Amino acid sequence: MPTKKDAKIALDKIIEKSRIHLYKPIQIAEILYRARIDDSLNLLDLEQYRTKSKKWRDEISLQLLGRICTSSAKFQDNLFDKNAMPPELLNELGKENRKTLGAVEAYIYNSFTAKHSQLSAALDYCIKSTSKDFYVKKFIDSFWNESGLKRSLDKIYEIIVYALFSTIVEVLHFQITLFVDSEKMEILKEFEDFAGKIMRLDCKNTTFVQDAKIYRVGVTNAADRGLDMYSNWGAAVQIKHLSLDIELAQNIVSGISSDKIVIVCKDAEKDTILSLLSQIGWKSRIQSIVTESDLIDWYEKALRGKYARDMGDKLLDVLKEQIAEEFPSVSSFPDALKERHYELIKDDFWN
Numbered sequence: 001m002p003t004k005k006d007a008k009i010a011l012d013k014i015i016e017k018s019r020i021h022l023y024k025p026i027q028i029a030e031i032l033y034r035a036r037i038d039d040s041l042n043l044l045d046l047e048q049y050r051t052k053s054k055k056w057r058d059e060i061s062l063q064l065l066g067r068i069c070t071s072s073a074k075f076q077d078n079l080f081d082k083n084a085m086p087p088e089l090l091n092e093l094g095k096e097n098r099k100t101l102g103a104v105e106a107y108i109y110n111s112f113t114a115k116h117s118q119l120s121a122a123l124d125y126c127i128k129s130t131s132k133d134f135y136v137k138k139f140i141d142s143f144w145n146e147s148g149l150k151r152s153l154d155k156i157y158e159i160i161v162y163a164l165f166s167t168i169v170e171v172l173h174f175q176i177t178l179f180v181d182s183e184k185m186e187i188l189k190e191f192e193d194f195a196g197k198i199m200r201l202d203c204k205n206t207t208f209v210q211d212a213k214i215y216r217v218g219v220t221n222a223a224d225r226g227l228d229m230y231s232n233w234g235a236a237v238q239i240k241h242l243s244l245d246i247e248l249a250q251n252i253v254s255g256i257s258s259d260k261i262v263i264v265c266k267d268a269e270k271d272t273i274l275s276l277l278s279q280i281g282w283k284s285r286i287q288s289i290v291t292e293s294d295l296i297d298w299y300e301k302a303l304r305g306k307y308a309r310d311m312g313d314k315l316l317d318v319l320k321e322q323i324a325e326e327f328p329s330v331s332s333f334p335d336a337l338k339e340r341h342y343e344l345i346k347d348d349f350w351n
């Protein structure tokens with residue numbers, strides 16, 4: 001039989017692995033809260049709360065963060081796997097939570113508050129900086145130096161890359177030209193309705209020019225291994241700041257249909273990535289590898305280089321906008337949590 005110590009160890013692992021939004025720990029807290037106020041909820045019976053608990057979590061997350069979890073159903077259900085928080089361990093937490101009148105819930109929400117306090121300090125550096133005194137290396141290091149923020153570093157990398165790439169593409173005013181081969185005009189006539197709807201071309205307009213754009217796939221908190229950004233000129237961008245193995249390398253490439261993949265990684269990972277991709281025969285699909293040193297160099301040029309007047313402020317504005325979108329501030333607990341008076345709950349084991 002599991003003990004309360006076993007259950008706490010499992011809970012701490014989930015909190016440690018969670019990104020800043022702490023969706024899974026919040027889901028656990030809300031299950032425990034419902035079980036505390038409703039004796040009919042049997043925590044050993046997963047089907048009583050597997051689906052309902054997602055709604056409970058989202059109700060609080062929306063009030064706390066202004067958003068809800070958008071991860072895949074499979075990723076969300078991993079919460080109850082044997083190596084995470086299976087019913088027998090959750091039931092042990094439930095016993096503790098009832099006995100202490102909510103100490104486990106308080107423990108989880110205190111962890112949430114602590115992580116967001118760390119995040120606010122790290123993000124303040126960017127938000128309060130100007131193009132003259134912002135250094136991207138210092139910003140990245142602030143996440144490495146706080147253990148509670150390392151799980152959010154992938155999103156920070158993504159934002160850093162997107163802000164830089166989109167700013168340079170916009171300032172340089174890159175354009176893409178799409179045209180029909182003159183030898184294919186007869187086929188174009190046959191499929192003119194397709195060309196018009198899909199390619200914005202027809203027999204009278206055989207050339208189409210558009211501004212180059214790069215896009216983030218979206219704000220998400222799943223343990224995604226696929227596409228992070230894509231462009232309208234064909235390049236797909238995958239950002240990896242952590243070490244790779246063959247399985248993860250395969251997931252990166254097999255999860256992206258483009259044959260123009262750009263990988264952004266730490267300098268020390270470049271040779272490893274190239275070696276792994278060569279082993280699985282997919283090196284030809286990689287257009288280029290961008291390292292952290294490249295990013296630092298390009299940021300320096302954009303912020304304080306010869307053309308800083310054209311792009312310095314713009315780059316920092318995009319960076320700040322993306323941070324605000326990805327990491328909404330938590331000014332205070334919603335009334336739904338305040339009414340539980342977690343601040344009054346004291347327990348030596350769960351302090």
